[in-house]
Amino acid sequence: xxxxxxxxxxxxxxxxxDKARGRSRHTSTSSxxxxxxxxxxxxxxxxxxxxxxxxxxxxxxxxxxERLDPTGKGKEKDVVLKKIREAEDPKSFAAAVDELxxxxxxxxxxxxxxxxxxxxxxxxxxxxMAHLNALVDxxxxxxxxxxxxxxxxxxxxxxxxxEVQDQARALKARLR
Numbered sequence: 001x002x003x004x005x006x007x008x009x010x011x012x013x014x015x016x017x018d019k020a021r022g023r024s025r026h027t028s029t030s031s032x033x034x035x036x037x038x039x040x041x042x043x044x045x046x047x048x049x050x051x052x053x054x055x056x057x058x059x060x061x062x063x064x065x066e067r068l069d070p071t072g073k074g075k076e077k078d079v080v081l082k083k084i085r086e087a088e089d090p091k092s093f094a095a096a097v098d099e100l101x102x103x104x105x106x107x108x109x110x111x112x113x114x115x116x117x118x119x120x121x122x123x124x125x126x127x128x129m130a131h132l133n134a135l136v137d138x139x140x141x142x143x144x145x146x147x148x149x150x151x152x153x154x155x156x157x158x159x160x161x162x163e164v165q166d167q168a169r170a171l172k173a174r175l176r
Contacts, residue, residue: 073104076103077100077103077104080096080099080100080103080104081100081107081112083096083099084096084097084100084112084115085112090118090120093115093118093119094119094120094121097116097119097124098121098124101124101127106127106128106131108131108135108140110132110135110141110144110145110148111145113128113131113132113135114144114145114147114148114151116128117129117148117151117152117155118151122159122161122163122164125155125159125164126163126164126167129164129167129168129171130167132148132171133167133170133171133174136171136174136175141175144175148175149172149175149176152168152169152171152172152175153168153172155168156168156169156172
């Protein structure tokens with residue numbers, strides 16, 4: 001121990017303070033060594049790379065996809081959703097949405113549901129609004145897309161079907 005400048009009481013070094021706490025930086029436990037050894041393995045490195053790819057919006061690795069989606073239905077749905085997102089003209093967009101509705105349930109993606117409200121068929125628009133209403137009921141619509149109230153107002157004014165107009169008006173009022 002070193003003496004304090006004033007010489008009254010001895011001053012402990014940081015090493016001595018850590019040692020007294022039982023957490024010295026200079027000594028490691030066996031669990032620390034095992035963790036460090038595991039983190040250096042290639043399996044751990046591959047695992048971290050796969051996780052980074054997933055969180056960056058990439059695809060799942062084949063091994064991870066097999067564990068999470070053994071039937072392959074999730075991959076099929078992802079392909080259909082990708083078709084919808086990449087559709088540039090209204091005809092291919094409507095065809096992709098029809099395929100989604102025929103094979104799967106509507107997703108909880110507010111931006112996608114907002115875009116589905118542009119579909120030419122009344123049944124599809126009503127189904128999208130019903131799903132949006134269900135999401136509002138469940139409390140999953142905290143911050144809707146800025147275009148959604150505008151699209152609902154457009155449907156309220158321009159839709160030929162009275163039911164679509166009524167549903168759009170009701171849903172727009174619930175989003176306020």
